[in-house]
Amino acid sequence: MAIEINNRMGLAGVKSDYVHVAGRKLEDIHERLLELEAKGEVKVIHVKEENKPIEAETLLGWKKKIPTNKLWHHKSCGQCGNIPGYPVSILWFMNKLGLEYVDERNQTSCTAWNYHGSGTSNPVGLAAVAVRNWHRAYELGLFPLFHCATTFGDYKEMRNMLIEHKELRDEVKRIMHKIGRELVIPEYIVHYSEWLHVLRFEIAKLKKYDLSNVIVTIHPACHAYKMIPEDCIYDKEIYGGKRTAVSTGVALALGAQVADYSTWYDCCGFGFRHILTEREASRSFVMDRKIRPMVREAHSDLCITQDTGCTTTLDKNQWIGKAMGYTEQIPVMSDVMFAALVCGADVYKIVQLQWHTTDWRPLCEKIGIDWKKSEDEYKAYLEELRAGGKTVNLYEYPKE
Amino acid sequence: MEYDENGVSIVPSEFKKEIFEEAKKDFRYEEYVRGCLNCGVCSGGCPPHRFFDFSPRIVLQKMKSKDPELIWAMMDEYVWACFQCFTCAMICPFLNSPGGIIAILREIAVRRGLESAKKVLKPYSRVLLKLTAYGNQLSSDMIQPDFFPDWGPHIGYASADLAIKRKAIPMPTLQVTNLAWDVAPEAMKELYDIFDEAGVFKIIESVDPSLYEIIEDIVDDVRNS
Known part of the structure; x- marks a missing residue:
């Protein structure tokens, strides 16, 4: 049983200049990605001005640009299936803040929940699924925003593996060619919670x-x-x-x-x-x-x-x-x-x-x-819908 | 397959050696298995270590022993206890990844169609079917009171009158009951091609042949639509 102590307040607001590196001396994968792009090995989905990025710091003090606009929603199986208010709340805020986005049917699961539960995939399968979905955002000229933390973790891992292993890149390129796509990698892998975090003061105004x-x-x-x-x-x-x-x-x-x-x-x-x-x-x-x-x-x-x-x-x-x-x-x-x-x-x-x-x-x-x-x-409202009424949507599909 | 006097199958030592060699030649192996001081930080922070006979420290030590017998001993239900949370990897002072090793060993278990993997994954087949056949993993119509009685009486809410409640969700992509979102057929077809090329369908066939037959029929229907 956990120790019972009085309410512990105030830790969340503690300030410090100490950077917690935990003995890690890791290469900045972002720089290596840009090197590969310069060599023509990969295409990169860049965070552009139109994405209205806000900069944040990561664990080791590296800068991460969080795009806030012109986003492609990479939905989560578990959220959409079981917690629908989760993605709806994200879209609701985007509408409130006047931001542009696309939510569409042309997206698959990241398949990582299944992988971590059953082992029935492999790095080639996981990386190819990731690149397939990244490429869909790329061809629409949008930056992908990942709703699920398992997608976020898996895609960060796949991004790193693709950058570090040429054999994997080549295999994924071959598969992408077969399905009519290309190897593209987002400049940053961004979770919706990061998007929410950098916009928190704007949101607090509401x-x-x-x-x-x-x-x-x-x-x-x-x-x-x-x-x-x-x-x-x-x-x-x-x-x-x-x-x-x-x-x-x-x-x-x-x-x-x-x-x-x-x-x-x-x-x-x-x-x-x-x-x-x-x-x-x-x-x-x-x-x-x-x-x-x-x-x-x-x-x-x-x-x-x-x-x-x-x-x-x-x-x-x-x-x-x-x-x-x-x-x-x-x-x-x-x-x-x-x-x-x-x-x-x-x-x-x-x-x-x-x-x-x-x-x-x-x-x-x-x-x-x-x-x-x-x-x-x-x-x-449910009665209205039962009687044939139309749903009041937050978003409609773009016209073909 | 040979059996001992207790009816337990005898696994040839050559096969056990093959399993270890397969793990060792995985390109992730060198990144996941580094130096280990046996400090036990990984096990101290490991969530399933509190509830199961499972320890990430043991996983790493057995891999470092390079003894195929010890590694084989983990290939039964042991590797399936891991939560895949990667707490071990985050807190290891040497940046080992016992959770990553588990992922490699699980991949081998399903690729080889080991009986232990088949047994552990049997109740998981609904998820495998949904994901591989339709492109997303969990649908609202999977949340049924008879499958989740321990989630309480309110769970019935999530299954009653589902179609109209899903229609009321103000995102068109979510207004379906049999999928998490309405996946476009072209996306499904691309996923099937990826699964073909990456060997994912083959893995499912080896771990659950009857499930694979069902998936194959659905895939054929979508491909021909």
């Missing part, structure tokens, strides 16, 4: 509710900051640069209290295969290593996530815990869903919390959000 009495705990996603850790945003003003800054930065900008808990570094228990076929391991992990410490140590009102599997695992596995005497329960949602909620997005039509299992209504009430009104309006 805030509708006071969060000064709301305590949140952050669950950073393993595949965001443990896979290719040097390519992840760190900020000296957030946790003194000792932990990844995304999600925490947004919560702080919105005025929430970010509390610390002893098992912040632990995974969620998803395990890729375990969440489907060995769920007792996942749910034990959720309750013992995440939810209970978040509630007991930090008195958290909400668990904020930055990934697909984490959101599902942490949300869905709390109910069964009650059978074993785990009384701690907190709602779970991603950083962008929380931000949308706080900025006035509809609870049902946009943030889509109705799909979540752990009760989120007390949180809405604490913030001052009238979820009942939203529920009534949503029910009426």
Whole structure:
């Protein structure tokens, strides 16, 4: 059982100039990518002025340009299938901020969830899928934005492998030629949470509710900051640069209290295969290593996530815990869903919390959000659709 | 296949040696297996180490032993305990990647169609089917109360009246029930070509031949559409 201590506040706002390199002396892969481009070995999807980039720093102090405009949405299987309010909240903010993007059908899964769960792929397969999707963004003149942290981790890894191994490049080039595409690599692999992070002060201007009495705990996603850790945003003003800054930065900008808990570094228990076929391991992990410490140590009102599997695992596995005497329960949602909620997005039509299992209504009430009104309006909307009404979309496909 | 007096199959030592050689010649091997001081930091931070007989330190030590018998001993359910979170890789002072080694060993297990891999992956077949046949992995109609009873009574919400609830999602790509998003056939066809060329279909055939037959039929239908 985790040690019970009083609420640990204030760590999130610690400032430091110390760069945490953890003994790493790694080559900047970005420079090597540009060298390959100069040799004509690869094409690069550059971050251009029209992408309105905002610069951030990564773990080793390297600069990373985060494009904020003219983006191609690389969706997540688990988000779209199970947490629809996740991608909808991203699009909602893009509309609010007047940004251009494309969300289309011509995209496959990154296939990495399956790979990490079953081993039924290989570097050639994974890299070819990555390049296929990158090339689709490239031919539309857009920069790809990856919604899922496993996609983000996998694509960072594939980018590095493609840069470091000519044999892999040649094999992927051969496959791309067969499907009528080319080997292109984005200048930066960018996760939506990084996009949200660099825009957090713009987003905070849209805030509708006071969060000064709301305590949140952050669950950073393993595949965001443990896979290719040097390519992840760190900020000296957030946790003194000792932990990844995304999600925490947004919560702080919105005025929430970010509390610390002893098992912040632990995974969620998803395990890729375990969440489907060995769920007792996942749910034990959720309750013992995440939810209970978040509630007991930090008195958290909400668990904020930055990934697909984490959101599902942490949300869905709390109910069964009650059978074993785990009384701690907190709602779970991603950083962008929380931000949308706080900025006035509809609870049902946009943030889509109705799909979540752990009760989120007390949180809405604490913030001052009238979820009942939203529920009534949503029910009426479903009736309209049943009667043949048209969906009010955030986005329509580009005309052919 | 030979069996001992207890009915357990006897695996020839040559085969075990082949498995090790296959792992060792993988281009990622040298990057994942470096020096190891046996400090145990990786196991201290490893999530499944808390719940399973699994230790990334042991994985690395066995690989470094270069003993095919020890490495073979991990090829049963042991390699399938890993969560693939890569905590071990991030915190290792020597930048080893036990999680990466596990990925290599799993690839070998499925490529070789090992019985342990077949057994572990049998309940995973729905996901394999969805991904390889349709191009994304999880659909809203997979979330059914009888499959997820431990997710509580509210999970029924996610399966009842699904079509209209999905229609209400304000992204046209998401207004389907049998896929996470509505994947265009041209994207599926490109994915099939990639799976053909990268040997992914062959891997699935070796680990689950009957599932592969179903996938093959769907792939043929989409390719001919």
